[in-house]
Amino acid sequence: DVKVTQSSRYLVKRTGEKVFLECVQDMDHENMFWYRQDPGLGLRLIYFSYDVKMKEKGDIPEGYSVSREKKERFSLILESASTNQTSMYLCASTLPGQGGSGYTFGSGTRLTVV
């Protein structure tokens, strides 16, 4: 069964901490995405990557960075966590050239910043 695995389901971090959210996929997908989900706002794209060592800003990249050193792993980094980054974070992957089809999502990481 193909999978996108997010390393933590729940995280609690302190303001100012550097936070790493990890996402690993086993489908050999080139494309990987990080979204955050907030009530009433839906899913908003933070960053995405079409290949190893490649990254593109999404709609709300401020306060975040990413790393893609290997094809299967896409990490989201909160450089200095703030309370307004408390949210559900979702990772997804897909093959290129499929439009919106073939997206596979992880189960999400619920991050609370205190």
Add this chain to the structure above:
Amino acid sequence: KQEVTQIPAALSVPEGENLVLNCSFTDSAIYNLQWFRQDPGKGLTSLLLIQSSQREQTSGRLNASLDKSSGRSTLYIAASQPGDSATYLCAVWWIQGAQKLVFGQGTRLTINP
């Protein structure tokens, strides 16, 4: 700006009813439109995908329609069951613009036994 809107934000109906969830989008030049389901605290599962050349897709009790000219899609759920309770999200991939899915805010559906 390419946007997707879902109204209402929440819907509660008795078990057994047929119901319709709505999705509207700006810019009719879409590549495809997709409906997802999300259970509380979980990731998203794709339910139906409609290519721009199609008018509808069906899977079991679910039927999704697409009207590009009016910028609308509907998800029809027949004979609703408590297990259908979840958040339903609509997402669009446009032909032009950034190569990414754009999501609506979702409709939280509750089916009451």
